[in-house]
Structure formats: C-alpha cells, structure tokens
Amino acid sequence: MNTTLTKEPRPVVFWEHRVYPGHLALLTRVRADLAADLTGFDEDLVDTVRLVVSEVFANCCKYTDSGREGGEAIRGLSMPDDRTLRVFLSDAGGGGGVPRVPAEHTESEWSRAEGQRGLLLVENLSTDWGHFRLAPWADLGTHVWATFGIAPERTPRDLRPHVFTS
Template sequence: MTTPTVFWEPRVYQGELRELAQVRNDLARDLTGFDPDLVDTLRLCASELHANAARYTDPDRLYGEVIRSLSMPDERTLRLSFSDSGGGGGVPRIPSERTEGEWDRAEGQRGLLLLEHLAREWGHVRLAPWADLGTCVWATFDVDPAAVPTGLRPFVFTD
C-alpha cells in the first residue's frame, strides 16, 4: 500500500445516532474546497457508515466509539472509512433475496446498497478478529485532480 497523498487526522465519535449531524458537519469542514457534489455524496455515505458502525458498536467497550478515517491515497481518490468498537457481530453485506419479513429486519443493511452505487468500491476488514475489536468499513470515491483544493498538506489536523 502506498503512503497517502493526504491523511486527515481520525475523528472519534460516540457510537450513537445522535452524532450524525456532527459527523456530517465535520466531514463538510474537512473537505472544504472540494467539489460540493462530491462532498454531499460523501456526507450521505458517511451517514450510512456511521449509523451502521453505531449499530454494531459495543457500548461497554472502548466507550462505544466509532472512528472516522479520511485520506487521499492518490490524487484521484478519496477514501472514507468508519470503524466500530466491536461486540455487535455481523458482517457488512449487500442484502440479497429475502422475504418481506427479512427485509423489515434488514433495514440497516439497505444503506450498503447506497454505498454500492455511489462509491467506486467499498469493502470491510475485521479489526483483530480473534479479539472482536470491531469492523472497519471503507469506501473510495473518484476525485477530479483538477478540482482538488490547493494547499492540502500531507497530514491535516482536525480541531
């Protein structure tokens, strides 16, 4: 794996849905100067990823935190990821053929369909599966290199 062109300092949130407005606001601030449509797309996907991470975060572990990471691994790609603190079980996957009752119970996984259509690619990795330390779900998005704000530093500190 190559060193990212830009790496934003990770942001840590409580694993609760009430954090969604802050997650979206922070992401918009971190991506100031990028194409507004791209920022809106990432904010929408971030909402889904944070909601899923909050659902699978164990509130009794690591204070029930969700970690957001953001980077540009190259000049044409933004990479967004959310990691939960484990204990909730489950593996992120796109829903498949289901009965009506199964669809009702799978409400949280519908956001992955959105991610599937808006991101270039997405995936997940278990964090130390032998200790159930959580899951990281990531997605990459295309960036027009000509539209990248000038003056980005290799490491961006968040406030």
C-alpha cells in the same frame, strides 16, 4: 524463509483521525466535521461522502458496541493518490456479524434485511467499498471503507500531506 514486504504508496493527503462517541445524536457533528475537512472540494462529492459516512456511522451506532455506553467510532480520511478519496469508519465490535448487502428477494426476507439496505446506498454511491474485521479472534470491531473518484483539477490546491483537525 524469504519475506518480501510490499510497500503501499503513502497517501498524498492524510487527515487526522476523528473519534466520536457512538451516539446517533452526534451524526450532525460527524457530517459537519466531514464538510469542514473537505472544504474546497466539489460540493456534490462532499454531499455524497457525507451521505455514505452517515449510513456507516449509523450502522456503527446501531449494530455494534460503538452504540453502547462508552463506545466510540473512529473516522479516517485520506487521498491515496490524486484521483481517489478514501473514507473509513471503525467500530468497537460486539456486533456479531459483518456488513453485507442483502441478497434476499421476497417481501419478508427484505423486511428482515431492512437494516442492511443502507449498504446498497454505500455500494451505489462509492467507487468501491469493503470491510474487514479488526482482530476477529477478539471481536475488536469492523473497519468499513469507501473510495470516491475525484478529478485532480477539482481538488483544492492548498492541501498539505497531513491535515490536522480541530
């Protein structure tokens, strides 16, 4: 058997992951940490990323075991190339489903799908987004990611390949 491994390019910049208890009360801290991590980037980009992360973090807290006692959500941030910013959140599982943009159209169907409307925001504000299950056989969680286009000339010049958070 001949196996070929494909090597994805290493991120140009990789921020240390942040781990948060899954409580909505921490949303202010999540947003502040993200703004601090993205110091020097275009303010509109930072605000957009903060809005998307707020929605995904809220979903982690509301729909998964991340929001239960002892639950956590992990936030990651990277630049896979000089034109892309990628953010992700991984939850603790236990939600019994996967994120989806609602396709329902009647008033009652939209009412039932109300908790998923925030993903429309994610879809419309990001360049691309997606998700995958972490070990679906064990329901270890869902990894939701979003990417954002950035202009290389609007990227801080002093970024290092690895950014450690405090």
